[in-house]
Amino acid sequence: MKNRQLFSLFLTYLKIGTFTIGGGYAMLALVQREVVDKNGWLDEKEFLNMMALAQAAPGLIAVNSAIFIGHRLAGWRGVAACVMGAVLPSVLIVMGIAMFLVQYKSLPAVEAVFRWVRPAVVALIVATVVKLAKHIW
Amino acid sequence: MVYWLLFITFLKIGFIGFGGGMAIVSLIERDVLRYGWATEQEFVDMVALSQVTPGPIGINCATYVGYTAGGVWGSLLASAGIVLPSLIIMGIICYVYDHIRDRWQQNPIFVWVMRAIRLIVVLLIAHASYILMTPASFPDTSSWVVFAVVLALCLPDIFVPAKQGTHLKKTTQALSHPIYLILAAGACGLIDYLWHNR
Numbered sequence: 001m002k003n004r005q006l007f008s009l010f011l012t013y014l015k016i017g018t019f020t021i022g023g024g025y026a027m028l029a030l031v032q033r034e035v036v037d038k039n040g041w042l043d044e045k046e047f048l049n050m051m052a053l054a055q056a057a058p059g060l061i062a063v064n065s066a067i068f069i070g071h072r073l074a075g076w077r078g079v080a081a082c083v084m085g086a087v088l089p090s091v092l093i094v095m096g097i098a099m100f101l102v103q104y105k106s107l108p109a110v111e112a113v114f115r116w117v118r119p120a121v122v123a124l125i126v127a128t129v130v131k132l133a134k135h136i137w
Numbered sequence: 138m139v140y141w142l143l144f145i146t147f148l149k150i151g152f153i154g155f156g157g158g159m160a161i162v163s164l165i166e167r168d169v170l171r172y173g174w175a176t177e178q179e180f181v182d183m184v185a186l187s188q189v190t191p192g193p194i195g196i197n198c199a200t201y202v203g204y205t206a207g208g209v210w211g212s213l214l215a216s217a218g219i220v221l222p223s224l225i226i227m228g229i230i231c232y233v234y235d236h237i238r239d240r241w242q243q244n245p246i247f248v249w250v251m252r253a254i255r256l257i258v259v260l261l262i263a264h265a266s267y268i269l270m271t272p273a274s275f276p277d278t279s280s281w282v283v284f285a286v287v288l289a290l291c292l293p294d295i296f297v298p299a300k301q302g303t304h305l306k307k308t309t310q311a312l313s314h315p316i317y318l319i320l321a322a323g324a325c326g327l328i329d330y331l332w333h334n335r
Contacts, residue, residue, distance in 0.1 A: 017192050027193065049234075056254075057230055059223030061157035062193035067227040079228065083220065090192025091200050091216050097186060098204040098212070109330050116326030117319055118181045118274040119284040121188070124315050125266040127291035128159050129259055134295065136255045 006074055006081050012039070013066055013085025018093075027062045027086075031069070041073055062086055139207045140214055142172065147199050147218030152226075154219075156258030158194035161219075162187070163265030165198055170268075174206040178273040189319050195219060283325075287318050 012034050020027040035041045042050065054064035063086060070082030104110050146168050154161040162184055169175050175183065183205075187197035196216055203215025275281060294309035311317070 020191055053230055053234060054227070055157060056155075057223070057227050058153060058155050059151050059227065060154075060161065060193045060195040060219070063196070063220055063223045064227045067223060068231055071228065071231040076228075079224070083224065086193065087196055087216065087220060090190070090196040091212065093190050093192065094186070094197045094200040095204055095209065095212050097190060098201050101186075108334075109327065112330035113323045113326040114182050114185070115276070115280070116283055116322045116329065117185045118178070119280040120287045120318055120322035121181055121185045122266055122269045122274065123284045123287035124188070124291065124318065125159060125184075125262060125269070126288055127295065127313070129263045129266060130292065131295045132156075132255070132259045132262065136252060136259060 006077055009070065009074060009078055010081040010085045013082045014089060015085075017086045017089040027065075031062075031065060035069055041069065046072075140210055143203050143207050143211050144214040144218045146172070147203070147215045148221060150199075151219040151222035154195070155254050156261070159262050159265075160258045161195040162198050163261045165195075165202060166265055166268065169202055172206075174202055176273070177269060177271045179205070181269055181274050184269075185319055188315055283322060287322065290318065 016027055016030050016034060020030050032047060036044060036047050050065055050068045054061045054068060057064050063083060066082035066086040067079050070078035070080070072078075074081065150161060150164045150168070154164050166180055169180055170177065183198060183201045187194045187201060190197050196219065199215040199219045200212045203212035207214070275284070291313040294313040297306055297309045
């Protein structure tokens with residue numbers, strides 16, 4: 001694969017990493033649109049196999065899927081391009097928020113927001129437990 | 138030294154973290170509390186932010202914890218640590234996969250190993266949610282009301298059959314979307330605050 005295609009692979013994953021909120025499963029929806037529907041890099045069956053492997057292996061599903069697709073399309077350089085694209089936006093955005101939030105954390109308005117958000121987050125985790133328990137077998 | 142500890146901790150989590158984002162968050166939680174990088178309450182805030190910021194939740198959480206414990210270098214090392222095992226293991230799997238392809242799915246030993254892993258993953262996440270139900274995060278009855286409402290909005294989607302495109306499924310999917318739920322809870326908190334400080 002030529003450098004230009006490698007760069008477009010990187011850009012595709014950069015887009016996926018920047019615009020999907022909600023983690024691995026949410027990202028997979030966009031990965032499917034970009035990789036299967038738009039670019040035709042994998043067919044549907046291969047995409048499903050990729051998902052199974054990405055979930056079976058330890059580590060983050062989004063990163064694992066990036067590794068699979070990068071490897072399939074362009075070998076180890078493809079892996080580097082996809083993983084960098086998937087991870088960079090996260091690291092930069094979260095670092096920015098962490099720097100910013102340290103200064104404002106003690107504001108009562110921010111505290112009031114988190115007072116409501118905390119139980120909501122715990123409820124979302126409980127919902128995940130119920131959802132996944134259905135698929136153990 | 139905190140940098141080394143961060144890198145090694147997240148490297149370990151990357152190796153043993155089966156089940157993706159939320160399962161990995163439960164592993165991160167254990168070590169964050171053990172090493173005192175954040176309190177339970179601070180950690181819930183990190184999880185909330187990890188869910189509403191773009192990108193994989195595990196990376197977001199690692200970056201956030203890393204920054205809190207060790208600044209910019211801490212966040213880079215934590216993220217690198219959690220990605221590195223994936224590169225090694227998934228790399229090997231990709232390599233092997235080309236050779237064995239479809240035979241895996243039929244192998245009974247493989248099927249049972251996967252079932253056991255899934256069971257452990259679900260129990261881990263359940264434990265994580267239990268640990269986060271602290272008095273600090275649930276100070277009064279209103280917190281439990283928020284908890285119950287969010288859970289009630291999520292449950293229908295789990296039990297409505299996953300036939301894509303039906304109206305019912307679309308509705309339940311929209312209602313149980315984590316980002317909207319977190320943003321809505323935050324907006325309610327802001328309204329609550331403004332109301333009490335008119």
